[in-house]
Amino acid sequence: MNFEGRTAIVSGAGRGIGRSHALLLAELHAHVVVNDLGVDREGRGVDRVPAESVVAEIVAAGGSASANHSDVSSAEGAAELVEGAVQMFGGIDILINNAGVLTGHDFPFTPVDDLRRNLDVHLVGAFELTRAAWPHLRMSDAGRVVMTSSSGLFGDLDLIAYGSAKAGVVGLAAGLAAVGARDGVGVNTIAPIANTRMSDPDPVFDSFTPRDVSAVVAYLAHSDCQLNGVTLAAGGGRVARIAIGESAGHVQQDLTIEDVADNIDTICDTGELFVPNDMAGYFRAFLGRVSDRKRLP
Template structure:
């Protein structure tokens, strides 16, 4: 089975370099028409230039593909709307959105200013929200859409000095989880990619040997599985240096305490039992947790619901 994107239109944000560039080139090589978005700022979000996006477009066109450049700031709703309109005016549809644009402002929490926290949230979270909102109705009407959020191990597991980045990246998983429910009947599938790659965002942080094997192309191989017509839905795929894995959030079966036993001391004493992974489950919507709790209570109290 060959994964192709012929006659499909993809928007890739933050595609002027690194992972975004790799994603855009690979999508185009497999038949997609690509809008290459990049504000052209530095890794901290300062400055702007259209040259990076235009250079990627040239690479795609020189290789025989179709692409256009766009310099929209993903934090600006009006600019994002104009970006999507550019894609629609040029090609008449949008099939794929890769929410890849991002910035870093790393500091320990004690040294971090509120502005640094808010700015990272704005770019990663609201940037993804703005872009997704702008294509959502288009995808609903055409009964097809594939969206990929870019999460991170920093959000899934934590990383020293990245409280802002980690919070933003985990928020995107929550965003994905709800959109999967709302988009299902319209054939809109949403997945998340947790990449590990050598880009300007990791420049100077990795030893040369690790840098050389942690290519953006290795991550893109995973990305391409998340946005084709046969893609999964609600998957968190981790990719880097040729390694690929899946992150799953499980909930243990847990315990029930009778009303007279519902004290913090008894909850603490039960940590071992309630942590038992034997019957843990992966839930696909929040109501499943509540149903489990109510079911346990009803059984213990002899209630018929």
């Protein structure tokens, strides 16, 4: 599996997992646009060196790459990045939305500016960059988008703002996947765990290399991948699906508060979890289950 003749944009590719994605895609013969503003972990400062260093590494190995320092959280920055990629390589086939920040939180003392900073980079940035790249992805015969979420979407007392943004990415990806099904663009999501500057300094992560995550991202970005609207967890050599689903639940007519209390264990039982492909599929299943109440004694 390779990417001969394909062009990929990787945001936040100057360090960590993004750098690993860029190096692997270039190794597999893709043209790679390495985007990185060069901020610190909390999104402050600007440094052109990280992106340019990755490009130099790729070129030295015989690959094809260019550096970009646009701020993808703005419509102007996203458009500038996309226009530069098209001018340099003639089109866009792959978009890896990887740029991110991580700010520590102490709720309820977390300032709203922390939430806005996380939303701007993770969620708004992915929205703006995908929106700018979409017309070119549609023109590709194998347009692919890989979003980056996190296990933070499951909730952590120290990562309220970060987790909120990462959960939002999953919702954004679901909507984009629905549009992608119409437009011929595959949109999937990765929830990575790897030893980078974004991870906690815990020895448990020592063997969790970014390369393990990049292998999954490369698969999702490849023309052979027919998945759409799927979130994959990846880390330490393990890959698994993360899915939002619905339990079988409880159905009855004239539901009362006591009925809810009496059946709460059944309502919360995830043993028969239904994972819809999209909102339309969800509503078809939901209405089908609700209609069962008409057959109740």
